[in-house]
Amino acid sequence: xxxxxxxxxxxxxxxxxxxxxxxxxxxxxxxxxxxxxxxxxxxxxxxxxxxxxxxxxxxxxxxxxxxxxxxxxxxxxxxxxxxxxxxxxxxxxxxxxxxxxxxx
Amino acid sequence: xxxxxxxxxxxxxxxxxxxxxxxxxxxxxxxxxxxxxxxxxxxxxxxxxxxxxxxxxxxxxxxxxxxxxxxxxxxxxxxxxxxxxxxxxxxxxxxxxxxxxxxxxxxxxxxxxxxxxxxxxxxxxxxxxxxxxxxxxxxxxxxxxxxxxxxxxxxxxxxxxxxxxxxxxxx
Numbered sequence: 001x002x003x004x005x006x007x008x009x010x011x012x013x014x015x016x017x018x019x020x021x022x023x024x025x026x027x028x029x030x031x032x033x034x035x036x037x038x039x040x041x042x043x044x045x046x047x048x049x050x051x052x053x054x055x056x057x058x059x060x061x062x063x064x065x066x067x068x069x070x071x072x073x074x075x076x077x078x079x080x081x082x083x084x085x086x087x088x089x090x091x092x093x094x095x096x097x098x099x100x101x102x103x104x
Numbered sequence: 105x106x107x108x109x110x111x112x113x114x115x116x117x118x119x120x121x122x123x124x125x126x127x128x129x130x131x132x133x134x135x136x137x138x139x140x141x142x143x144x145x146x147x148x149x150x151x152x153x154x155x156x157x158x159x160x161x162x163x164x165x166x167x168x169x170x171x172x173x174x175x176x177x178x179x180x181x182x183x184x185x186x187x188x189x190x191x192x193x194x195x196x197x198x199x200x201x202x203x204x205x206x207x208x209x210x211x212x213x214x215x216x217x218x219x220x221x222x223x224x225x226x227x228x229x230x231x232x233x234x235x236x237x238x239x240x241x242x243x244x245x246x247x248x249x250x251x252x253x254x255x256x257x258x259x260x261x262x263x264x265x266x267x268x269x270x271x272x273x274x275x
Binding site for chain 1: 106107108109110111112113114115116117118120121124133134135136137138139140141142143144147148151176177179180200201202203204205206207208209210211212214215216217218221222224225230231269271272273274275
């Protein structure tokens with residue numbers, strides 16, 4: 001998850017897990033780790049005393065940190081070509097809806 | 105090489121990435137120097153908890169067919185979609201395009217929408233109960249939409265369901 005975006009939005013309490021986007025609650029398939037991260041969050045609910053409290057979970061995704069460099073890079077476009085085409089189509093659809101509402 | 109604990113600078117990285125892709129305006133991330141804080145008045149073991157997420161998911165019927173259309177980008181309409189909190193996660197499928205697709209496939213719903221784990225925590229007594237609904241929000245670029253349309257609806261539903269605390273999961 002994104003620590004900088006979480007901090008910028010200033011959540012009351014947050015548990016940061018330094019994992020690739022998509023798995024904020026723990027490693028896929030790892031029930032024990034997912035429970036541990038949730039328990040950290042529940043403890044924070046009871047123990048945090050000021051807004052903006054952030055606790056870092058000790059989980060490490062991989063000793064190989066290449067994913068940190070490759071996310072949002074030309075080597076690894078964030079969206080697949082299909083997803084990008086769909087995103088643009090949905091955006092266009094939303095714009096048309098908005099224009100139609102403005103006319104009505 | 106960054107260390108394994110060094111967080112990725114997503115704000116910088118996405119800004120550079122989309123500038124390079126030809127976007128003229130940088131995305132304006134939510135930015136607050138302070139925020140609300142409500143201390144719990146009772147132990148979590150006595151609290152009713154609600155799961156709220158920006159994860160993109162569709163619900164499936166018993167035979168694994170979607171029962172709703174997937175939504176990728178938020179519109180100006182109200183976009184808060186409940187999921188029954190007792191729904192087995194096998195009846196949910198990720199439609200996310202907002203994850204690192206080179207590292208994870210979103211097949212394990214509990215890694216980002218931890219309904220099973222929360223039910224387990226209720227069963228062992230760590231959480232009092234779950235709200236009848238878990239909520240999904242569609243990712244939206246508009247701060248106005250999030251603050252004035254979707255967030256008030258989340259609050260309304262949480263209050264109507266007697267919620268004491270909310271678990272937010274970002275995707």
